[in-house]
Amino acid sequence: MPVFSIRSIGRKALYYAPPVLSFVAFIIAWQLYVDLFGVSAFILPSPERIVRAGINLGPALWGHTWTTTYEILLGFLVGNAVAVGLAYLIVRWSVAERIVYPFLIVSQTVPKLAVAPLLVIWFGTGILPKVIVTALVCFFPTAVNVVQGLRSADPNAIDLVRLVTPSTSVIFRKVQFPSSIPYFFAGLKISMAAAVIGAIVAEWVGANSGLGYLILYGGTSMRTDLMFVGVGVTVILGMVLYGAVGLAEYLISWRRTDVRTNT
Amino acid sequence: MTDARPGADGAAQTAAHPAIRFQNIGLVYGRGTANEVEALKDVSFDVRPQEFVSILGPSGCGKSTLLRLVAGFLNPTSGSVSVGGVDPENARTNGLLGVVFQSPVLLQWRNVIENVGFLLELQGVPRRKRQETARHYIDLVGLGGFERHMPHQLSGGMQQRVSIARALAFGPSVLLMDEPFGALDALTRDRMAFDLLDIWKRDKKTVLFVTHSVQEAVFLSDVVIVMTARPGKVGLIRPIDLGRPRTKDHRLQMEFVEHCRVLLDELEADVGYH
Numbered sequence: 001m002p003v004f005s006i007r008s009i010g011r012k013a014l015y016y017a018p019p020v021l022s023f024v025a026f027i028i029a030w031q032l033y034v035d036l037f038g039v040s041a042f043i044l045p046s047p048e049r050i051v052r053a054g055i056n057l058g059p060a061l062w063g064h065t066w067t068t069t070y071e072i073l074l075g076f077l078v079g080n081a082v083a084v085g086l087a088y089l090i091v092r093w094s095v096a097e098r099i100v101y102p103f104l105i106v107s108q109t110v111p112k113l114a115v116a117p118l119l120v121i122w123f124g125t126g127i128l129p130k131v132i133v134t135a136l137v138c139f140f141p142t143a144v145n146v147v148q149g150l151r152s153a154d155p156n157a158i159d160l161v162r163l164v165t166p167s168t169s170v171i172f173r174k175v176q177f178p179s180s181i182p183y184f185f186a187g188l189k190i191s192m193a194a195a196v197i198g199a200i201v202a203e204w205v206g207a208n209s210g211l212g213y214l215i216l217y218g219g220t221s222m223r224t225d226l227m228f229v230g231v232g233v234t235v236i237l238g239m240v241l242y243g244a245v246g247l248a249e250y251l252i253s254w255r256r257t258d259v260r261t262n263t
Numbered sequence: 264m265t266d267a268r269p270g271a272d273g274a275a276q277t278a279a280h281p282a283i284r285f286q287n288i289g290l291v292y293g294r295g296t297a298n299e300v301e302a303l304k305d306v307s308f309d310v311r312p313q314e315f316v317s318i319l320g321p322s323g324c325g326k327s328t329l330l331r332l333v334a335g336f337l338n339p340t341s342g343s344v345s346v347g348g349v350d351p352e353n354a355r356t357n358g359l360l361g362v363v364f365q366s367p368v369l370l371q372w373r374n375v376i377e378n379v380g381f382l383l384e385l386q387g388v389p390r391r392k393r394q395e396t397a398r399h400y401i402d403l404v405g406l407g408g409f410e411r412h413m414p415h416q417l418s419g420g421m422q423q424r425v426s427i428a429r430a431l432a433f434g435p436s437v438l439l440m441d442e443p444f445g446a447l448d449a450l451t452r453d454r455m456a457f458d459l460l461d462i463w464k465r466d467k468k469t470v471l472f473v474t475h476s477v478q479e480a481v482f483l484s485d486v487v488i489v490m491t492a493r494p495g496k497v498g499l500i501r502p503i504d505l506g507r508p509r510t511k512d513h514r515l516q517m518e519f520v521e522h523c524r525v526l527l528d529e530l531e532a533d534v535g536y537h
């Protein structure tokens with residue numbers, strides 16, 4: 001594999017150097033700005049102070065991170081399972097489309113931050129309301145994209161199958177389902193980005209653990225550094241999870257580009 | 264049109280049924296709705312076994328509709344279609360029909376050999392046998408060595424060859440081709456025409472071929488049918504009595520040019536420009 005040649009490593013380094021360097025420069029400038037101008041840690045803590053606050057939290061930070069990760073993954077799983085099921089129904093039966101679409105739209109126009117307190121009343125401050133909110137924000141992008149993906153199947157390709165069999169399930173398995181895969185992943189990526197926000201927002205309404213809780217706690221206890229720790233870890237978590245979806249797509253999907261999608 | 268025709272071959276005439284028979288076909292899309300379209304009106308003609316028949320006609324005159332009727336993807340509003348003496352749906356499920364579209368219609372997630380073997384796979388042909396057959400037809404269309412390529416790695420002409428190989432590998436006795444070379448450049452198109460004639464002669468297939476090119480139709484066919492538009496009707500049925508095998512020289516013959524002129528006149532009379 002040429003991936004390991006010196007030259008290709010050099011080329012990769014050149015490719016990634018600008019974004020990495022500019023990020024490092026940004027952090028340094030931040031640090032210098034806070035140090036040189038003596039900015040109060042309450043207004044803007046320095047990167048160094050934020051990292052130290054994170055280290056001081058120790059295992060507690062892991063606990064918060066894990067809580068939020070768990071909520072995101074569970075909500076993501078549930079939301080997308082529902083999304084794929086609904087998409088299938090919508091494409092298969094036009095009646096289902098007329099029944100389900102209004103609910104789909106309503107589920108998106110309902111302000112999630114407003115339903116979250118209601119969910120806390122119903123389900124307590126445990127993990128369940130967070131999973132529900134996360135699932136709610138997750139499923140829409142996937143559902144819309146999978147519907148479009150299933151419909152993107154070339155009608156001629158469907159006729160081709162019909163040369164051999166009229167079976168709609170064969171048409172689904174051999175043409176419609178594979179056609180939808182790139183759309184499915186496009187939906188999953190948007191869905192994952194939304195899931196992170198969903199879990200954090202849900203935690204604001206009532207929680208005693210999680211990164212959203214940490215951010216809120218930092219705010220109410222005048223610990224700006226803790227807020228930054230929460231936000232920072234959330235960003236990293238989001239990137240890792242998004243990257244995981246990207247990796248799955250790379251490994252599974254047959255086409256990674258030129259698919260137009262809905263958000 | 265089963266009357267005596269120069270160049271008609273004896274074996275075909277003794278066959279019990281025409282390969283394809285259109286009898287007083289009428290087809291109306293969206294019947295009873297505001298946008299009702301009468302696509303075909305009183306279309307009747309026969310295609311004999313192993314005959315190569317081309318259809319010419321302006322866009323929207325119902326050429327694709329005609330092919331869809333043969334494949335049984337569509338039912339006529341009036342009249343009847345039969346394929347080898349049976350109704351299209353029967354013919355289709357018996358694997359008598361192969362289809363080539365204007366675009367290659369390849370499954371993007373399958374490589375060349377899997378695309379060519381696709382219909383056989385649906386038929387439940389074992390993998391080993393399927394690959395063997397697919398390989399044979401891949402070689403036949405000149406794509407040996409590209410078995411493992413993905414569709415997006417091939418040029419448009421190569422992709423169309425894959426789709427022709429797929430249709431042939433299925434082993435149909437009737438091949439329906441809807442402007443199969445329409446998207447190709449002139450040179451590739453020319454080569455494909457020769458290749459198609461080779462395959463047609465070797466495999467003894469009946470071909471119903473839609474094209475916009477008068478020259479292509481005359482060059483390939485035993486019979487050329489000109490359709491007129493709105494509603495689609497048969498305007499002219501013209502046997503092409505040039506010898507076979509067809510060679511480049513045929514195109515320079517007076518008879519060839521004369522066929523083209525007559526067909527072109529008929530086409531232009533319909534469209535209305537002179």
Ligand SMILES: Nc1ncnc2c1ncn2[C@@H]1O[C@H](COP(=O)(O)OP(=O)(O)O)[C@@H](O)[C@H]1O
Binds near residue numbers: 293301321325328329
């Ligand atoms: N599914 C359809 N629904 C309604 N009208 C159609 C449909 N398919 C074709 N038509 C109409 O029928 C006529 C013939 O179409 P078609 O057979 O595709 O023509 P051609 O292949 O000769 O260009 C056109 O006027 C077209 O608009």
Ligand SMILES: [Mg+2]
Binds near residue numbers: 326441
């Ligand atoms: Mg057409």
